[in-house]
Amino acid sequence: DYIFYTDWMWTSFVVFSISQSTMLAVGAIYYMLFTGVPGTATYYATIMTIYTWVAEGAWFALGYPYDFIVVPVWIPSAMLLDLTYWATRRNKHAAIIIGGTLVGLSFPLFNMVNLLLVRDPLEVAFKYPRPTLPAYMTPIEPQVGKFYNS
Numbered sequence: 001d002y003i004f005y006t007d008w009m010w011t012s013f014v015v016f017s018i019s020q021s022t023m024l025a026v027g028a029i030y031y032m033l034f035t036g037v038p039g040t041a042t043y044y045a046t047i048m049t050i051y052t053w054v055a056e057g058a059w060f061a062l063g064y065p066y067d068f069i070v071v072p073v074w075i076p077s078a079m080l081l082d083l084t085y086w087a088t089r090r091n092k093h094a095a096i097i098i099g100g101t102l103v104g105l106s107f108p109l110f111n112m113v114n115l116l117l118v119r120d121p122l123e124v125a126f127k128y129p130r131p132t133l134p135a136y137m138t139p140i141e142p143q144v145g146k147f148y149n150s
Helices: 004-033 040-061 075-087 091-117 121-127
Strands: none
Touching: 004 040, 004 075, 004 091, 040 075, 075 091
């Protein structure tokens, strides 16, 4: 269970850092470039934060610990993206390259600070053991080599 929770935490950090920073940068820059509305990334990040609160509540309702899902820190990276768009308003390629780089570098850092506040995975593993599988889903150990010495 300890391995389950630590693996889950670090895997989700890596996978979500890449996917969510890409999602924020691509989605917000696309919208900003075609509407010309500054502040769009922060608005987008606020909506995504609220969606994640809803998802966290759903997992909590299913009996998982409250910090099993860590809410990503979208808003500071989105504010950097908005500032970049404002500073490079005449150069769309600079907005994409500089803003995307700032999001890609800052998002994992903000989320690392967020993850440091999560409770010790060993404590979580003892308080919330994984539910056991029903008998029909329990894996059968392979019988390879059982009669090797006979």
